Amino acid sequence: MNTTPASARLADLPTDRVHLESCEPAIALGPLDGRYRAVTAPLADHLSEAALNRARVHVEVEWLIHLTDEGVLPGAPRFSDAEKEYLRGLVREFSDKQIAQLASIEAETRHDVKAVEYLLKAHLDAAPSVLGDTVLPQVHEIVHIFCTSEDINNLSYALTIRSAIEQVWLPAARGLVEDLRSMARDHAEAPMLARTHGQPATPTTLGKELAVIAWRLSRQVARVESTAYLGKINGATGTYGAHVLSVPGADWPAIARSFVEKLGLTFNPLTTQIESHDWQAELYSDIARFNRIAHNLATDVWTYISLGYFRQRLSAQGSTGSSTMPHKVNPIRFENGEANLEISCALLDTLSSTLVTSRLQRDLTDSTTQRNVGVAVGHSLLALDNIRKGLAGLDVDEDRLREDLDATWEVLGEPVQQAMRAAAVAGATGMADPYERLKELTRGKKVTPEAMREFIANLGMPAEVEQRLSALTPATYTGLAAELVAQIDQLPYE
Template identity: 35%
Template structure:
């Protein structure tokens, strides 16, 4: 639960029981951390902090010299913006009902707090030269950047660790690869995990880079900083605005309407969706390996796999993760599409849409967490995988025709197609190799080959984390 939200355990349980969204209800215990970034309380607190930090910035810059920026004044000022309590939040909501304006309510609340803290002499600097979207854009950007760095990326790292653990442990465990669902050639379980490790690592890099390049709109009513330029035409307000936004870990979009163009948000959401798709593919494969009996899914002695079939143990963690990954991606696509559109300078659609960012990202967290939980519970069935490989001599047909082709006999490919490869035994394989019109040394190399040896391929093993 968010710091400042002093609620009893009973109140929390009651709220989760009555929640409409599963994010706050069924999965609330897993996702309490999200409320610290995307709840209404978190948004109000961050907006208040931005309002107060702008006042502090103006004072510290000595742009308006009639108020000296004493250290105790600045410390008290910043506490006003950051120490938001539940009763403060309720006061903001009362003011919002009066004003019918969320940012104006925060501004009025802060004026009250400044007065009660003996800081009324700086109250006139609140919201100076700003419009609502200046405050909201920076607030959302800060929250989104912090969430990405403090919550989403560490969870991906945890999932990557789980993938690497299987990659390392099973790097030499032969397994039949499948294309179109049908047997292809041997691989190893570790190498298949390596594939997902590399894909997920690239997706993580994309999210990290996008989160470091988030932009914010901060330029007054229509982005021109016009009112500030009138008040102090001698000040380089573009540089000052750039500095303020940069100090919050964001980049200021230089030319805007009343709102940002949200291109940086769209890039971040695309990268998260990319990661979601990798998670979906991993979950699909794990469920498929369960179908092939290459992995089993452990459960506690008290857990029930089916209300009718006591023997069932299902890939529920992976299936749940799949669904949440897809939900997250679909919502992020919709949010990106809607944020692109605005009537003239702005309309309020973007405000409504941004309030759903937390929900979309929460589903991504559920997908990441569920996938890791699934990987922690699987048990790889080495003997079953090895038996399937060792019984599949026909899968060495690729090696046969490749060697024959390099010896000038491409027609061997068609000869192999006419063979009953799915039923080949070792004897069948060796007889066909002996019939090839190739040098003795080449034939001997093929005779030494087995399906199990073919599994390691050019890598020799999958101990390295990169291809």
């Protein structure tokens, strides 16, 4: 434990330093809004606090229009097309001015959804200056009618999460799959030594191994694409209590369903005060699973680079490899990808496990939790960007692939053994104990081409089988690997 008094520590920052929290423009605390802003900025239009507030305004406006269009409320006016356009203009034009207005209102209300309600009412009051004669200033009491905050929030989150996934994350995820698919096709016939358990194993092709990852990732893309984004608008405990008491003649479940479906969401007919968030947990689990497969890709490619199977183009990785060792080109894209995928998964796992639980009819644990959805998706997006750029900077060293194959003739112990078994079944003699005999020849030993062919020649195999085995090399022992790559022409998400 360091017991040096603060007054004696020379390494301390000066106490009269400029405190960075006072700098303008404001300095980001997190890397997604700082160092990596260029990559993750598109998510701000969907998963930032401002984007959430814009979605809340959208839901409030559309609920107001929906109720008046449906004629649900006795005595309520019908809006003209110009009035509806004016209302929706608040959403279209939502930017710095409205963000500042909301911040000012919330400083007084101490309630974010109430601030949105007041912003919309102020917009109603300003309507005559734009429209002239209008009923909008007289409909204050329809704004937010029959709604609890969670009615607005659950729909707003569903809309913003859906747009973020469909417009930002999914294109990046599909892009990685397409990159892998292209690489798999290009290298479908490039023989490569497999390394099960890290040990030389039955050869494959580089393209087939990349195709496996593409296929795995595409299944998760398909799951994300099929996500049902649920929503509800049924009041304080999900009973339509205030609705039915105030306007008993209306079919409120049908009105609620119609509204939710107009927003392009899936109606959840049974909830407490909150929409249960189960769909979010399912979505985050699918994204996390995609992340973990991408992590597997990053670690495998990192290993292939260390084995020399891939060469990195310096221009694609950055101008500096190591700060002290000029010969190095570090695989930083894949390492950064790994780290960001791990952070993303940690957050997604927390979201998945936390959001499905709410005490009795409502608690607020989901409020702060959901504000981290953008961070979780942002780290995944950043990882995908890194991995894709890393893959784009690789060249295959086919000489190195051949070198490894030529040095491991012992891997042909498997096909020789299996051919002996098949010959024995077909009636050939002298094929006893094939596994043990090949183990004696190959285990823990380097086998030369000559030794392997001599072993085959002394087996007494049928001539046709012996000829086929004698012609075999590690580079040609790849089975149907090259042909299997064609499977990626029908990826699950297509």
